[in-house]
Amino acid sequence: MRGAFLYGPRDLRFEERAAPTIIAPTDAIVRISVTCVCGSDLWPYRGLQASPEPTPMGHEYCGIVEEIGSGVRTVRAGQFVIGSFFASDNTCPHCHAGYHTSCQHREFVGGAQAPLLRVPLADGTLVATPEVPAGELNPSLLALSDVMGTGWFAAEAANVKPGATVAVVGDGAVGLLGVLSAKLKGAERIIAMSHHEARQRLAREFGATDIVTERADEGVARIKDMTNGIGVDSVLECVGTQESMMQAIRSTRPGGSVGYVGVPHGVELNGEELFFSHVHLHGGPAPVRRYLPKLIEQVWDRKINPGKVFDLTLPLEKVAEGYRAMDERRAIKTLLRP
Amino acid sequence: MRGAFLYGPRDLRFEERAAPTIIAPTDAIVRISVTCVCGSDLWPYRGLQASPEPTPMGHEYCGIVEEIGSGVRTVRAGQFVIGSFFASDNTCPHCHAGYHTSCQHREFVGGAQAPLLRVPLADGTLVATPEVPAGELNPSLLALSDVMGTGWFAAEAANVKPGATVAVVGDGAVGLLGVLSAKLKGAERIIAMSHHEARQRLAREFGATDIVTERADEGVARIKDMTNGIGVDSVLECVGTQESMMQAIRSTRPGGSVGYVGVPHGVELNGEELFFSHVHLHGGPAPVRRYLPKLIEQVWDRKINPGKVFDLTLPLEKVAEGYRAMDERRAIKTLLRP
Numbered sequence: 001m002r003g004a005f006l007y008g009p010r011d012l013r014f015e016e017r018a019a020p021t022i023i024a025p026t027d028a029i030v031r032i033s034v035t036c037v038c039g040s041d042l043w044p045y046r047g048l049q050a051s052p053e054p055t056p057m058g059h060e061y062c063g064i065v066e067e068i069g070s071g072v073r074t075v076r077a078g079q080f081v082i083g084s085f086f087a088s089d090n091t092c093p094h095c096h097a098g099y100h101t102s103c104q105h106r107e108f109v110g111g112a113q114a115p116l117l118r119v120p121l122a123d124g125t126l127v128a129t130p131e132v133p134a135g136e137l138n139p140s141l142l143a144l145s146d147v148m149g150t151g152w153f154a155a156e157a158a159n160v161k162p163g164a165t166v167a168v169v170g171d172g173a174v175g176l177l178g179v180l181s182a183k184l185k186g187a188e189r190i191i192a193m194s195h196h197e198a199r200q201r202l203a204r205e206f207g208a209t210d211i212v213t214e215r216a217d218e219g220v221a222r223i224k225d226m227t228n229g230i231g232v233d234s235v236l237e238c239v240g241t242q243e244s245m246m247q248a249i250r251s252t253r254p255g256g257s258v259g260y261v262g263v264p265h266g267v268e269l270n271g272e273e274l275f276f277s278h279v280h281l282h283g284g285p286a287p288v289r290r291y292l293p294k295l296i297e298q299v300w301d302r303k304i305n306p307g308k309v310f311d312l313t314l315p316l317e318k319v320a321e322g323y324r325a326m327d328e329r330r331a332i333k334t335l336l337r338p
Numbered sequence: 339m340r341g342a343f344l345y346g347p348r349d350l351r352f353e354e355r356a357a358p359t360i361i362a363p364t365d366a367i368v369r370i371s372v373t374c375v376c377g378s379d380l381w382p383y384r385g386l387q388a389s390p391e392p393t394p395m396g397h398e399y400c401g402i403v404e405e406i407g408s409g410v411r412t413v414r415a416g417q418f419v420i421g422s423f424f425a426s427d428n429t430c431p432h433c434h435a436g437y438h439t440s441c442q443h444r445e446f447v448g449g450a451q452a453p454l455l456r457v458p459l460a461d462g463t464l465v466a467t468p469e470v471p472a473g474e475l476n477p478s479l480l481a482l483s484d485v486m487g488t489g490w491f492a493a494e495a496a497n498v499k500p501g502a503t504v505a506v507v508g509d510g511a512v513g514l515l516g517v518l519s520a521k522l523k524g525a526e527r528i529i530a531m532s533h534h535e536a537r538q539r540l541a542r543e544f545g546a547t548d549i550v551t552e553r554a555d556e557g558v559a560r561i562k563d564m565t566n567g568i569g570v571d572s573v574l575e576c577v578g579t580q581e582s583m584m585q586a587i588r589s590t591r592p593g594g595s596v597g598y599v600g601v602p603h604g605v606e607l608n609g610e611e612l613f614f615s616h617v618h619l620h621g622g623p624a625p626v627r628r629y630l631p632k633l634i635e636q637v638w639d640r641k642i643n644p645g646k647v648f649d650l651t652l653p654l655e656k657v658a659e660g661y662r663a664m665d666e667r668r669a670i671k672t673l674l675r676p
Contacts, residue, residue, distance in 0.1 A: 102593070255432070268606050274619075282618040285614065
């Protein structure tokens with residue numbers, strides 16, 4: 001089979017590799033129905049994050065179980081499943097606390113930009129849909145594998161309450177689904193920080209009431225202006241840079257909350273500034289597994305359509321073009337069909 | 339009158355100055371019944387925090403209202419009052435949200451190590467006791483002006499729940515009252531991190547179930563050992579150094595909470611480590627004013643005795659010896675009587 005490999009900055013190749021096989025008895029092999037390119041894939045793609053070369057790429061997936069290991073109990077061949085980018089046993093104390101991405105046995109699931117994927121800890125990681133879905137649900141179900149769960153976690157970590165005023169830093173797929181999540185949680189005012197027209201449109205469709213195009217300290221000043229100098233109750237930080245993180249912290253009212261899900265790259269927080277900001281800070285790799293059952297239900301019942309973030313669909317063999325389009329911000333998120 | 343002034347590192351003088359007078363109509367003048375030396379006074383005393391020289395010292399106070407400005411409505415002369423180290427209007431949005439120490443009109447109250455003190459925004463800042471208290475309550479009432487409210491905020495910020503396992507980093511007065519606060523909030527296991535015998539004793543009296551004497555990464559390893567490798571639910575960080583902050587974060591289980599109230603000095607938090615730690619972080623200058631009514635009630639009803647942290651009592655004119663004793667860790671906290 002052929003899959004996507006990163007050889008170096010902007011050197012993404014689609015090439016032959018061995019099909020995955022069961023290694024541990026708790027593994028499953030999934031035949032990918034749809035996969036995609038993640039905003040976080042762009043960090044190594046842009047050379048901003050070291051990775052071994054070549055690295056098999058892709059960590060968002062859904063599809064049909066092809067084969068299971070001898071120890072797998074709750075998942076069976078033929079089921080349509082969705083899993084998280086971190087495999088988790090769903091039984092350890094951290095999983096019980098709802099932090100599956102800190103599972104004591106967590107294992108990164110890489111190489112999903114391929115027709116077949118090995119998923120470790122299948123019982124703990126994969127959640128099956130009620131039946132094999134109609135194809136048109138696939139994009140939204142795929143979004144639950146990472147971006148929708150991550151946007152949802154950002155809103156939870158930012159403690160979004162009904163009636164709240166919320167700002168979202170970052171207009172990538174996660175930020176946009178953060179807007180949707182804030183809306184689902186009953187936020188009254190949702191300020192999307194974006195200077196890209198197509199993304200602003202989708203943000204509004206998902207529930208944004210205001211758009212702020214300014215960034216950094218100017219963005220903070222705009223938010224303060226809009227809130228009588230107070231700041232917002234909750235900020236969803238969905239980028240991961242020093243600038244975006246400080247923009248989030250400084251836009252929040254004392255006692256408010258920042259939920260941060262952009263993987264920090266080179267971020268250093270000054271203790272004294274954080275102390276006097278009086279914000280609550282919570283984030284990390286989203287425990288997507290925790291949210292899968294409920295979010296699958298919502299997609300299944302056509303209550304949410306997070307798959308709208310995919311504005312480019314390509315056959316898997318065009319994966320390199322999918323990266324290029326996102327790198328150049330021509331696409332929000334690329335869906336790939338094997 | 340005479341009051342305490344810091345002229346430079348370890349140069350604390352008790353000398354003549356003009357008695358304070360009403361400046362704004364919202365001011366009150368309080369005749370100090372008892373005052374004390376704060377752990378945070380030791381930062382500038384040790385030369386670890388720049389301050390103008392000479393600086394009038396002291397920010398913890400209780401006493402009898404001597405005089406009020408023409409605009410003061412809820413406080414009257416003759417009342418026994420307690421206030422916070424930050425004056426607050428108790429009406430702005432940040433006060434309404436419970437973050438009085440981020441009040442839009444906050445003003446630091448300095449110079450309490452003296453017989454008389456000017457308190458700005460008296461209506462918003464001062465809380466009167468039901469009547470003038472019996473003298474033996476004074477130390478515990480004084481403790482509410484800062485250390486008890488700060489320990490309580492640490493426990494709130496660390497989200498201490500009934501049945502929780504809690505660690506407290508720092509065995510100063512705030513850390514010890516953090517132990518008491520965790521106990522009052524129903525924590526089942528309270529691990530005090532201390533290597534000082536007298537402080538360990540008081541920690542146990544306040545409710546500590548375990549003592550850990552190791553510090554930094556060794557302290558973290560001990561905590562992990564004691565919790566099956568999981569970490570604790572809540573950590574109260576009551577020091578403010580890089581070491582203590584990292585000790586707190588690394589001792590917390592994923593999804594757990596760090597409440598930090600030690601004023602950070604030179605603390606820098608690495609975004610990536612914080613992200614993957616999955617901890618909740620909240621802290622800042624404790625909004626002591628929020629807690630005064632309830633904590634006064636508890637002291638008044640003899641339910642708590644936070645004044646036990648005072649293990650040295652001196653006449654105010656011996657204030658320099660009070661600083662020395664705390665600097666050399668001969669005393670936990672020095673009470674001063676004008």
